[in-house]
Amino acid sequence: MKLICQIFIINRLHSNLNIRCNGKYLKSTLALGQDPIVKNEYFLIHFSSVNKTGTKYRVKNIKQVFVKYLSEGKATLRFEEPPHDLCIKGETIQLKCFMRLLKSCVSGDTKERHLPNLSNISVTAKESVPTKLIINDRSEFPSKGLPRTLETLHIVGLKLCNFRREILLLKHLVVLDLSNNEIETIPAEFGRMPSLCELHLANNKLGVNEKIDWRWLFGPQLIKMLKLLDLSGNNLKYLPKCIWKLQKLITLKLDDNMLNQLPATLGRINSLRYLTISKNMLSSLPCSLLQCHLEYIDLSSNNFHHNNITSQLQRNLYKYYVGSLVHLSSEIVLRNKFFYASNLIPWTLVQFLDDANMCVCGAPVVNNKFYVNNKFELKDLFRVVVFDNNRNSTVDFKCYYCYKCCRR
Numbered sequence: 001m002k003l004i005c006q007i008f009i010i011n012r013l014h015s016n017l018n019i020r021c022n023g024k025y026l027k028s029t030l031a032l033g034q035d036p037i038v039k040n041e042y043f044l045i046h047f048s049s050v051n052k053t054g055t056k057y058r059v060k061n062i063k064q065v066f067v068k069y070l071s072e073g074k075a076t077l078r079f080e081e082p083p084h085d086l087c088i089k090g091e092t093i094q095l096k097c098f099m100r101l102l103k104s105c106v107s108g109d110t111k112e113r114h115l116p117n118l119s120n121i122s123v124t125a126k127e128s129v130p131t132k133l134i135i136n137d138r139s140e141f142p143s144k145g146l147p148r149t150l151e152t153l154h155i156v157g158l159k160l161c162n163f164r165r166e167i168l169l170l171k172h173l174v175v176l177d178l179s180n181n182e183i184e185t186i187p188a189e190f191g192r193m194p195s196l197c198e199l200h201l202a203n204n205k206l207g208v209n210e211k212i213d214w215r216w217l218f219g220p221q222l223i224k225m226l227k228l229l230d231l232s233g234n235n236l237k238y239l240p241k242c243i244w245k246l247q248k249l250i251t252l253k254l255d256d257n258m259l260n261q262l263p264a265t266l267g268r269i270n271s272l273r274y275l276t277i278s279k280n281m282l283s284s285l286p287c288s289l290l291q292c293h294l295e296y297i298d299l300s301s302n303n304f305h306h307n308n309i310t311s312q313l314q315r316n317l318y319k320y321y322v323g324s325l326v327h328l329s330s331e332i333v334l335r336n337k338f339f340y341a342s343n344l345i346p347w348t349l350v351q352f353l354d355d356a357n358m359c360v361c362g363a364p365v366v367n368n369k370f371y372v373n374n375k376f377e378l379k380d381l382f383r384v385v386v387f388d389n390n391r392n393s394t395v396d397f398k399c400y401y402c403y404k405c406c407r408r
């Protein structure tokens with residue numbers, strides 16, 4: 001039996017000698033067969049792109065088998081001799097079958113099963129599993145469903161109205177491009193995609209419904225992985241406040257929507273470097289962006305010429321504003337990064353803390369009523385600024401201030 005998988009070999013001798021191995025999973029084939037001469041003698045052969053002749057391991061030299069994460073498609077075989085640990089990643093069902101067969105070889109219970117002779121096994125590391133699929137026409141959908149091994153999937157310009165739920169089964173998917181379709185909603189389970197780093201949803205219809213269910217974007221796995229999010233051309237009128245939870249996000253594209261403001265929490269995404277918001281209706285930016293180390297920002301074709309007037313009354317109110325006890329204590333929780341969760345405090349309070357804004361100095365501010373519009377020159381702040389021609393790039397920032405240092 002052959003298993004097409006990814007394998008990372010740890011030489012325990014090296015780790016005992018403190019030699020660092022540069023850990024990398026390689027596309028591999030693992031073959032299980034029996035010795036043509038000696039009965040009940042089984043072998044594993046490991047082929048990879050860098051080892052085309054293959055390394056032979058005796059099954060009886062297996063010292064330990066780790067299968068705790070078998071349901072996630074991972075297992076480790078520890079050999080006594082050579083002192084290697086084979087860390088295997090593969091398609092769960094295939095890996096389970098393989099491990100079951102291996103178990104029967106170890107226990108000697110292989111009467112029912114036919115194993116090829118070792119000499120008959122021919123394997124090339126080039127045998128590859130499909131990892132990329134581009135679908136440009138509805139007729140190109142594979143009849144057996146999408147291969148579970150896919151890492152890149154493009155389904156572009158098919159006028160799909162519904163999100164295809166079979167995508168949820170692609171546990172290895174890293175890049176998903178569903179641009180130029182007519183998708184209105186995405187199921188909440190999408191937030192559990194474990195490997196997804198790039199999500200292209202440009203030119204769909206996510207914003208057509210008045211109330212958007214954003215749960216799909218804030219699933220426990222997705223928020224830890226997503227690096228690129230393209231929501232251009234979706235008729236979006238607002239963004240969710242908890243967008244800051246995407247703590248790995250580097251690129252955010254929001255061009256060609258109907259946004260008239262950005263969530264004040266946006267700048268809490270420390271990793272954000274590329275932000276494009278051309279062709280919207282923005283007249284100011286949240287002051288939290290002052291804390292972002294953006295390398296590129298595109299703000300062309302917005303409403304920044306609009307004069308945001310902060311009335312004297314507002315300035316005065318702001319001056320004499322004293323936060324409630326909840327406000328003051330919340331800011332202490334946030335500033336000290338105390339852990340909070342809905343099993344410890346009421347969920348309304350969790351939401352209140354989650355929605356916190358940011359002071360111009362970067363400190364958390366929970367007040368979202370009192371702010372002052374102040375002008376900043378974009379070119380002083382960010383490395384590359386794309387802005388309308390013939391207009392100086394001075395823009396209003398909606399500024400919130402913390403009590404500690406910044407109130408004037």
Ligand SMILES: [Zn+2]
Binds near residue numbers: 362401404405407
């Ligand atoms: Zn401050």
